[in-house]
Amino acid sequence: MTYLAKSPWIVHYNGSSCNGCDIEILAALTPVFDVERFGIINTGNPKHADILLVTGSVNSQNREPLKNVYDQIPDPKVVVAIGICATSGGIFRECYNVYGGTDTTIPVDVYVPGCAARPESIIDGVVKALGILEEKRKKIQEKAGEPLKAGGAV
Amino acid sequence: MVFFEMTKTALKSVLSKPATILYPFEPAKKTDLSRGHVVFDGSKCISCGICMKKCPAQAILVTKEAKTWQIDRFRCIVCNSCVDTCPAKCLSMDTQYTAPVSVKGVEVFTITYVKPVKPPADKAGAAGE
Amino acid sequence: MTKQIIVPFGPQHPVLPEPIHLDLVLEDERVIDAVPSIGYIHRGFEKLVEKREFTEYTYIAERTCGICSFIHGATYCQAIEQIMNIEVPERAQYLRVIWSEYSRLHSHLLWLGLFADAFGFENLFMGAWRIRERVLDVLEQTTGGRVIQGSAKIGGVRRDISGEKLDAMVKDLDILDREMKDLTTVFLEDESVKHRLRNVGILSREDAYHLGAVGPTARGSGAAFDLRMTGYGAYDRLNFQLVTDSCGDCYSRCLVRAKELFTSTDLIRQAAKKIPDGPIDVKVTGAPNGEFFMRAEQPRGELVHYVKGNGTKFLARSRIRTPTLTNIPPLVKILQGCELADVPVIVLSIDPCISCTER
């Protein structure tokens, strides 16, 4: 069954998360939720990815690595902040080592709330991100002056 | 024996229902107790502010003067603490989780509760905490 | 002499579920030394006790780790209860055992899956995680949360399980047992899996004990201790056998965890049978004044919650010593002398939970 015209690949970055959201992302990949039926593959390499999933808040140690991963993803790219910690710093917001949500470091396109975010919620967020990804792709193509091709290579 | 085992597994997989839930085309798994999001009933709130004090994530802000109750869904950890401690039972937990969004914001609700003239004693006590 | 090179491993590595960084000193393909560096997930929330009342800190203690959330919450609550001399109702203690054991099932199944993934057995990974959903369903039906249960509370528990639900859960355990039997058979008897795990990453009993290994890492080396044996909560009224193995390699650690799954289901059955009726919590008034080291058995081993109260609503100190932190020195010892290709499997064999470790 195909649900989408494209197969978006995701890369997952674990900020300072408690593992709750991470294992829910993994759970979304496994049989019961199985996002691979959308053609979504969790890749370890940011250069292969379209969507960056971030879990956990940003702290002083992982700020640079996060920026680094973000910079390596080719345009167009979408960032999805998963869970309360990634959206706003959450319950750990006031800790001395925490800067806050993902948006303090890199631009975020979709916020998925929940503590921990449910797999369904994560699927919703990724589906929403796909719409944004498509818009961004169109913008880039228009800028480059290329004629729009439906379903063309990203 | 190995072959027999394998056939058994294969048959089981063919005959059983797929494990996958075809979300979003099928409804999400949910139970009666699932913690989704906090629902506020403005007609019962006595503006005591206990939910604000007991919120470990400081997601709730109650302003007595402006008569508003606001919640930041992007701070709320859905722990049920406010629902448990609310003396007026104006908060409840809904099983539907908050949908993902592109722009963060807070939700503001108006408190419409009017203090009844009679009996005033016990309500005032609860609000004073 | 062969030239030594240093290979950085992690923090963001495709085979690692979590950021841990190791500097591996190599001579050809052999690891001579490993230097861990942690702190990628350090949040410093132990410091939050100064800003949150001790009752609300329960929610933070629960979020130490998303895998064994309930046990963290319950252990913190027990520490406070010990200081404040609160007698927790019987029913609540049994409920805590039930949820703790479900958490253990959930954690061990998760680990078996990840471990299978680390040695490249994708099918087994998916199988383990499919079974795990069964456990998560029960946790959600009874507590309201899939991974963060949030049902521990100082003085008891926040939710009750009805009699019918308990019966249904026990019935469900039979199916779970059967599925887990099929799954663990592959782990323990498949030739290729054995080939990959036998004699890899050997930790002797002596080393395990004195380097501070805990939980399955220690029990896989024959060091038989399990904090559940001290009988905290309702564990003193339940019967169970320690699972140990003497080889101390990756296979032994896998075996211990695989067999513990059945200990857990057995404990749940016993608890469901013996659970008395009654209240599930007591009212807590006042503030803790004193200190206590509460030790409990987490899926990964011994967990210590040290709580020091000063008579106010805000605690003076909370220290969480998680099992992975103390399992790091044994890990470093195991890695010395292994082959580079075995590093992912060995790292996973101690079941690292980095977010616990760094708090």
Place this chain on the structure above:
Amino acid sequence: MMLPPQSITPIEVGRLVGNVERFRNEGYRLVQIGCTKVADHYEINYCFDKDYMFEVLRITVTADTEVPSITGMYWGAFIYENEMHDLFGIQVKGMNIDFKGTLIKTRVKFPFSQAAEKVATPKPAPAKAEPKKEEAP
């Protein structure tokens, strides 16, 4: 069920190594080393266990006291001693693996030995963002 109360043995810094050696010889295992700041001094707890017998040694030190390392007896203690140094600024002498303050890198140096106000990130104003939607119940 109430667990038995725990005994904590306060000892002098100078007698630490000797005491730890005794535990090691008796076959105890090291459970943890933890530090607590109390007013202007630090309490360091060394916990040991043997057959579920739990023993705690406590030394009380000031910020500039050098604490001897026990890694000679318990090789694995380096992780706690480095952590103690990174979070509290306690100087530990003679560790087998000395990370020199790089085990846990924090934004604030020695966060746990500072007063709460200094460490605190500025408290964000409680949700003052523009109201997104107005809902009357």
